[in-house]
Structure formats: structure tokens, C-alpha cells
Amino acid sequence: MTSTNLVLLLLGLGLATFFYGRQKAYVVSKSHGGMRNMHSLPSQHGVMVGLWCVLPALLLVLFWKLAEPSVISSLLNSSIPASISEAGEKSVGLYKNDIANIIESGTASSDPEKQAVAERWVALSSISSWVLVAITLALAAIGAAIALRKISADTRARVMVERVVHWFLIICSSIAILTTVGIVCSVLFEAVRFFQQVSFVEFVTGTKWSPQTAIRVDQIGSSGSFGAIPLFTGTLLISAIAMVVAVPIGLLAAIYLAEYASDRMRAYAKPLLEILAGIPTVVYGFFAALTVAPAIREWGELIGLSPSSESALAAGVVMGIMIIPFVSSLSDDVITAVPQAMRDGSYALGATHSETIKKVVLPAALPGVVGGILLAASRAIGETMIVVMAAGLAANLTANPLEAVTTVTVQIVTLLTGDQEFDSAKTLAAFALGLMLFITTLILNVIALYVVRRYREQYD
Amino acid sequence: MTNPTDDSKQVAPRKDSTSIVKRTLARRYAAEKRFRFYGATAIAISLLFLVILLGSILVKGLPAFTETQMLIDVTLDAKTLGVEEGASEQELRSANYNALIKKSLREMFPEATKRKQKKELYKLVSTSAEYQVRDSLIANPSQIGQTIKVWVLADDELSALYKTGGLTDIANVTHTRLSEQQITWASSLNEQSRLKKQFNATFFKNGDSREPEQAGIRAALMGSILTLLITFLLSFPIAVATAIYLEEFAPKNRWTDLIEVNINNLAAVPSIVFGLLGLAVFINFFELPRSAPVVGGIVLSLMTLPTIIITSRAALKAVPPSIREAGRGLGASQLQVVTHHVLPLAMPGILTGTIIGLAQALGETAPLLMIGMVAFIVDIPTSVTDAATVLPVQVFLWADSPERAFLEKTSAAILVLLVFLIVMNAAAVFLRKHFERRW
Numbered sequence: 047m048t049s050t051n052l053v054l055l056l057l058g059l060g061l062a063t064f065f066y067g068r069q070k071a072y073v074v075s076k077s078h079g080g081m082r083n084m085h086s087l088p089s090q091h092g093v094m095v096g097l098w099c100v101l102p103a104l105l106l107v108l109f110w111k112l113a114e115p116s117v118i119s120s121l122l123n124s125s126i127p128a129s130i131s132e133a134g135e136k137s138v139g140l141y142k143n144d145i146a147n148i149i150e151s152g153t154a155s156s157d158p159e160k161q162a163v164a165e166r167w168v169a170l171s172s173i174s175s176w177v178l179v180a181i182t183l184a185l186a187a188i189g190a191a192i193a194l195r196k197i198s199a200d201t202r203a204r205v206m207v208e209r210v211v212h213w214f215l216i217i218c219s220s221i222a223i224l225t226t227v228g229i230v231c232s233v234l235f236e237a238v239r240f241f242q243q244v245s246f247v248e249f250v251t252g253t254k255w256s257p258q259t260a261i262r263v264d265q266i267g268s269s270g271s272f273g274a275i276p277l278f279t280g281t282l283l284i285s286a287i288a289m290v291v292a293v294p295i296g297l298l299a300a301i302y303l304a305e306y307a308s309d310r311m312r313a314y315a316k317p318l319l320e321i322l323a324g325i326p327t328v329v330y331g332f333f334a335a336l337t338v339a340p341a342i343r344e345w346g347e348l349i350g351l352s353p354s355s356e357s358a359l360a361a362g363v364v365m366g367i368m369i370i371p372f373v374s375s376l377s378d379d380v381i382t383a384v385p386q387a388m389r390d391g392s393y394a395l396g397a398t399h400s401e402t403i404k405k406v407v408l409p410a411a412l413p414g415v416v417g418g419i420l421l422a423a424s425r426a427i428g429e430t431m432i433v434v435m436a437a438g439l440a441a442n443l444t445a446n447p448l449e450a451v452t453t454v455t456v457q458i459v460t461l462l463t464g465d466q467e468f469d470s471a472k473t474l475a476a477f478a479l480g481l482m483l484f485i486t487t488l489i490l491n492v493i494a495l496y497v498v499r500r501y502r503e504q505y506d
Numbered sequence: 507m508t509n510p511t512d513d514s515k516q517v518a519p520r521k522d523s524t525s526i527v528k529r530t531l532a533r534r535y536a537a538e539k540r541f542r543f544y545g546a547t548a549i550a551i552s553l554l555f556l557v558i559l560l561g562s563i564l565v566k567g568l569p570a571f572t573e574t575q576m577l578i579d580v581t582l583d584a585k586t587l588g589v590e591e592g593a594s595e596q597e598l599r600s601a602n603y604n605a606l607i608k609k610s611l612r613e614m615f616p617e618a619t620k621r622k623q624k625k626e627l628y629k630l631v632s633t634s635a636e637y638q639v640r641d642s643l644i645a646n647p648s649q650i651g652q653t654i655k656v657w658v659l660a661d662d663e664l665s666a667l668y669k670t671g672g673l674t675d676i677a678n679v680t681h682t683r684l685s686e687q688q689i690t691w692a693s694s695l696n697e698q699s700r701l702k703k704q705f706n707a708t709f710f711k712n713g714d715s716r717e718p719e720q721a722g723i724r725a726a727l728m729g730s731i732l733t734l735l736i737t738f739l740l741s742f743p744i745a746v747a748t749a750i751y752l753e754e755f756a757p758k759n760r761w762t763d764l765i766e767v768n769i770n771n772l773a774a775v776p777s778i779v780f781g782l783l784g785l786a787v788f789i790n791f792f793e794l795p796r797s798a799p800v801v802g803g804i805v806l807s808l809m810t811l812p813t814i815i816i817t818s819r820a821a822l823k824a825v826p827p828s829i830r831e832a833g834r835g836l837g838a839s840q841l842q843v844v845t846h847h848v849l850p851l852a853m854p855g856i857l858t859g860t861i862i863g864l865a866q867a868l869g870e871t872a873p874l875l876m877i878g879m880v881a882f883i884v885d886i887p888t889s890v891t892d893a894a895t896v897l898p899v900q901v902f903l904w905a906d907s908p909e910r911a912f913l914e915k916t917s918a919a920i921l922v923l924l925v926f927l928i929v930m931n932a933a934a935v936f937l938r939k940h941f942e943r944r945w
Contacts, residue, residue, distance in 0.1 A: 208841045215755060218747035222768040222815070225808050229779055232786030295548045302545025315549055322556055324927060326869030328898040329563070329920050332905045336913065337562050367555045374552075396527075398534055400541035421774060428776020430872035431898075435905060455778050455872070462785065463875055480782045484775065491774040 049111055052179060053104070056186060060100035063190045067095030071197050078199045086203035094203040097210055098193035103186040110178050118170050125163050233484055236477030243471045244272045249478060251275065255441035255452075257461060257472045272475055274482070276441040280451030284362045284433060285426040287447055291366025292426075293419055296373025303374070304381040305403055316378075323371035331435030334364035339436055346448060353448035356438030362447065365432050372422040380414025380501065381407060417498035424490035428483060430455040454479045560924075567917030573706040573719065574665035575657040576631060576695060580610045580639055582650050589650075598644050603636035607658070615691055626688050630695075632659035632719045659708070660701065662718040662911035664692050668701055683910075709918065713884040714900065718911030721904070723919050725883045729799055729894030730868060730926075733879075736803020736890055737867050741810050742860055746849075748811075749818035749856070754844050773812035780809045781876025789877055796878035797893040805873050810863035817859025821852040826945045854941035861934040865927050871898040897923045 071088035075081045130141050148164040252273015303312055339360035346353035384407050392402040438450040461476035587601040611627050618627045635658035642656055643649055663683050667673055673696040695701055712722030756762040784805035788794045794801050825848050833843035879895050887894035904916040
């Protein structure tokens, strides 16, 4: 019986015991002169019985499944030939892999010794799974029996059920923290392993990025150098181009929508602008690589320049288009939040509408606008698909937007897609870059959220 | 208190400032108009970008929804097939149909005698043509020995030329990889009405393929559906539970603050970092299968959790306190108030947020590249542990292909993806408009 089926069976049992428990509670209530004399409702008793039946058994399945592989593996150690176990841990691992392959392929191995071990393994796991089924079902039955005996007028079934639900809610809400811890640990540990091989100073000050490490010792030209400066400048260049496109357009659009546009126009233009934020980034990447980049190259050649076919400009402009709605909707919110009294005061002094906006509304809204721009910048730095598809892989250290540059995110993707050993400096470098990316965006976000919150408090 | 002399002194500057205002008024009004114009231009530019983006994809993608079929006369000669008359279905399945098709092409164009010419000739039909001939024979095994007419799939280059009308004007053909000889053959096929356009069902039936005319999005679509299913099953309950806890139960303390800060920060973490998390934790540590929708679903649900939590909290907050007070007043416990009253009332808002979060997950590519869902998938995945890819990743893969025919396939896949996104967002808007209560 697979563990999925076992869990489904348990859930079915839980449902059955719920109905049985509820029925029993009805019966008990009759002997106590009706439901009003019971502390809890029959359905609450039913849920209590169901939980007693399912929860301990489910926990058991979970722990069993976590422990099973290592237990079986250590049981098997006795049957591994001495010649292999003496040869060190590595050959034991290889041997076990062989056995796992034999089991998976389902064909008899040519080596009878291995075949015997494989059969023993299969037998052990089959025993384990049947024992698990037996113990689980027994536990479910015991739990249900205990709970059924508990059903009485004074049992505080509701309190019990609510306590379980309360804990469930707390565990669910802690997943956000677990996720952050998971992110930090996964990038940090791998990054630390990377910095044991490549010095941190070389990483943040080196100007040459070529992450090919030698697979064989005698290989030429693949010493691997991990200077990340070209990646940082490339990321900054593309993000800067994106911000140059997005900030003026987004801000002016927000001002127009908040101050000038009629309600009707607002009702149509705002959702249309937000479509830009809902389009998948891979679509923007495709657009940048196949429509914008060739167009830029043609125009560049017309005026006598020779832009690269994967220019930073194409990726930056398209990324700018993508973040227009981030800038505009956040700015729109803060501009509409500026109190009307401030505008009225300015009009009363004879200022025109645009003078009021420029001299009163925008200065008042500035912190919020800056917060929005910072959030957009963090979005631009972490954006992946557009740059992967349009910016290229060449790690050039340049400020010329017509040349190809590469970014942190592009390198993470290239280093980690495809098959390679997980421990090589090449793959670990991706995690070091990921750490840099995480820290940078985290700082930007924290500042942005702080600024926006301070601003909100000012006018609330 | 003024006296005449002072008065005369004050009149002069007052007159002056009025004149200054009058003098500068035209300029200020012009500035006003200009500013307004800038704002309108900004909106126009953004909308123009949107139109260009969608328009260019629509124009490129629409041809992919038709395919070109070619009519060939095949003599189902038992000897060439390598079977005997009255052969079983099993034998018919493994017979040599390629030889038949090649023979029929040679009969149509006897001038192809040299090896290279023959090779070019054979390239006019898709490699899947043999299956079409096979299927038509298996459906009617008594046809052995007869000559039948079969519509088979044409090659992608020929198809592109035919669909753009290049075959009617073969003197001015540009942008094709077909040789002159192939173009002449193709146009003679066209004159004999042996070519036809039809709805490209292959595109929706097949998985990925190296041959553009046989490539389809079925596998990617199934992968997307399976992945989204996992995402929904995980993120919806967890997000709703978190929102309920934070809005209805959580005490004001450090732990609650920490949770809130974390959720807000996770909402702005770049998606690729979630991919790194998935790779390091779920694939390398827990050893879940690579390329599987189950891992993709877990990663995407972690990524969409903040979105759903934030909108769910807003929906819960919008339920007026009087509802809760009335419930408590009638003796309901706090949990009963939430499950019987607050949650049902907030449900439309919560579902809206969930759909928006899932739409985000559907379009996400970068984290899935990290966990190996960037694979060449021919078989349609049927379970959440099969190797699979998703629509946006399929778009990414096709966009990299050098064959020109994949360009239109890519755009077509994008169109399918956008249709799904539009449907989901429309559903969210519908929910919000029709079920959300304003208090």
C-alpha cells in the first residue's frame, strides 16, 4: 500500500468516525435530557473523535516516512560485502546506488550478490510498509476508541477542537517565517561554501567573470575567475535604463490620472495600465529579444552606430515598460492621499493647477513617491526573464547601453540550468550571487516600506 | 489708518504686481497646458507600448493556428511495406511507411534523380507523415495493394511559404530555407491543389517536438495545470489560515510583528530567489524529483502566499466588527464567529485574491528554470511527479530555437497563455463586482 493511499484511507476513516461520533453524541444527549444539557454540540464531538482518530496516525506516518530510508539503509549495511565497506564511504554510496538502480529497473542483475542485496532491500521495504499500515490503523482505532469513550455531557469537545484549530492557524502563519529562514539558510550555506573556494574580496572587487572551472587538471584556459563587478555594473546599467523609462512616464501618468483625468477615463486607463503589470515577464523577454532589439539595431545602424544584437538598451527599455504600472499605481495612491485642504490653500493663493501639483502636491507626496520608486528599482534588479532572453551572457564591463552586458540574475540562471555537479564552484557561485541579490533587494524593500509607512502616518 | 501720501505710495506697487500677474499669465497658462499634455502623453505612450506588444504577438502568432496538409497518392504495396497480405495490426504498425511515401513523392516528381535532389524532395513532407499513412491503413486494412489519397502534414518551411501566399508568386520569394527546386515542386503541388490549410489541431494535441510542424503545447498546458493545482491546494488553505490568525486571533506581540514583517518582505523578494530555495531545499535536501510539477507547485505556492495573505486580510478587515459582536453576543465562540460569519462574508474577496495570485503563478518562469522544469517534454505528464514543463517555460524554450517556424509557435503559445490569464483575471473582476459586499 503506498503512503498516498494510506493517507487517503486515514482521511476516509476520519470522516467515518466523525459521523459515528456525532451519532453517539446524539444518543448520549438523549439520556441527559436533550442537547441543552451537553457542553458541546454533537458535531463538535464528532470532530473531536475524527481528530483523535486521524492526527496521531498521520504524525506517525510522517515520522515513519522520514526515518524509513536511513533505517533500511543501516540495516542493509550488514549485507554489504566487506570488500566494499572497507573501501570507504564513497564506494558504499556507489554500491547502494547500483542496488537502487536494480530495484528501479526491475530487471535481474548480472551480479547475483547484488541481486540478493536488492531482493533483501525490497523485502525490507515491503515489511516496513506493511508494519506501517498495521500500526497506523491500530493507532487510528485506539484514538477513535478513546475519543468515543470520552463523549459525555461534560466533555469540553468544542474547547478541544478549537485548541487544535488554533495551533493549526499558528503553524500556518509561521510558514512565512520558515520560508524566509529557508531562503536565508539555503543561499547563505552555499555561499559560505563558495567563499571557502573563492575569496570574498576577489568576488566583490574582481573585474573578470568567467565561471568555467577546469574539469580535468590539464585543461587549458578554464581556470575560472569569479570577479562579479561586471555583473553588478551590468545589472545597474539595465536597471538604470529601466528607471529612466519608467519613472518619468509612470509618475506623469499617475499625476494625470490623479489630478486631471475624468472619472470615466480613470476607470478605463487605470486597469489598462495595470495589464502591463500582469503580462508574464517571459512575454516581455520575447518582445525584447525579437522585436525591440532588432529595431534598435536597425535604427543604430541608420545613424552610424553599431549596437550589439543583445544590447542593454533593449532589455532596459522593455523592463522599463514593465515597471511603469508599479511606479504609476504606487504614486497614484500617495498623490490621492495628499489632503485636499493643501490643494485648496494653493488655489486660493492664485496658483494654477500645475503649479499646485509641482509646488505643493508633489513635495508633500515625495516620500511616498520615492518609496514607490525604490520598490520598482528592487523589482528591476531582481527581474530575470527579460534579461535572460534579451541581455546576453557576455560579461562586459561597460557603460555603453548599446553593448551587450550580463546581469546577476542571468548568471544565476545560466550557472544552474543544465546538469552539473552540485558542489562545483560554478554552481555555488550562483548561490553567492543569489545572496547578493537577496540582500540588495531586501535593503531596498525595507527602506521603501519604512518610507511609505512613515508617509502614511503623516497624513492619517 | 492711511494718509493720502502713503496711499499714493502704495498704489504704485499694487498696480505693478497686477501687471506682473497679467504679463506672466499667458506663460503660466501655457505651462499649465504643457504639463497637462505631458501627463496625457505619458498615458498614451504606455498604452501604445501595450498595443504594440500585444499587436506584434498577435500578428506573429495567428498563423500558427493553421497548418498545411499535402495530398499524396500512396500505393500501399505490401512488398515495400515489408508485410504480407492479411497481416495483423501489430505487423502493420511496424511496417515501413517511409519507403511508401518516398516512392510516391518520386512518382510525382520523376525529375528528382540525384541523391541530393531526392533528399530535398523528401523534406517537403513532415516526418510525421508516415504515422498518418499508417493510421489510415490500420483503420482500413483491406486497402493493401490499392492506391489511396492521403492528406499528410507538410514541412514547416513549405507551410510558412504556402500560408504567406509565397507560392503564387515564386519569382519573388524571400526568407525561406527552401531551395529553388523545392519551391518549384511546391508551386506545382499548389497548382494541382494538393495543398490545403486547416485548423492546427496538432498544436493542441502534441507535446514538444524538434520538428516545428509537429510541436504542440499539450504537455506544457498539462504541466501548467498540474503545477497550478498543487499551488492552489497548498497556498489557499495556508494563506486563509494565516490571514484568519493575523486578523482575528493574533495577540499584539513580537512574534506577530515578525510574521507581518516577513510576509511584507517575501512579497517583494525576486522570484528567482524562490527558485534557489526550491533547488537547495526541496531538490537537494528533501530529494524530491527534479522537473516535477509537485516541486514547481510548492515553490510557486511559497511565492504566491504573500499576495493571497495580503488580499485575504484586507477582505477579512472589510467585514464590519458589528457582525463579530453580534455573533459573540449570541454566545458563539470566537472560532465559530469566524467560520460561520466572517469567513463566508469575506470569501469573495479572498477568492479574488487567490485567483490573482494563481494568475501570477501561471505566468512565472524564473523559479521553475532553477528546479529543472526547463526540459524537453514530449510525453504528456499525467501525475504530479512526472517530468513536466509549463507554458511560460515552453515559450522560453521555443523562443531560443533557431527554426523560423518556432517563432510563430512561440507567439501562439503566448497567446494561449494570455487567454488563460485574461480568463482568470476576468473571473476575479466578476467575483469582485458581483459578490463582494460593500458595507
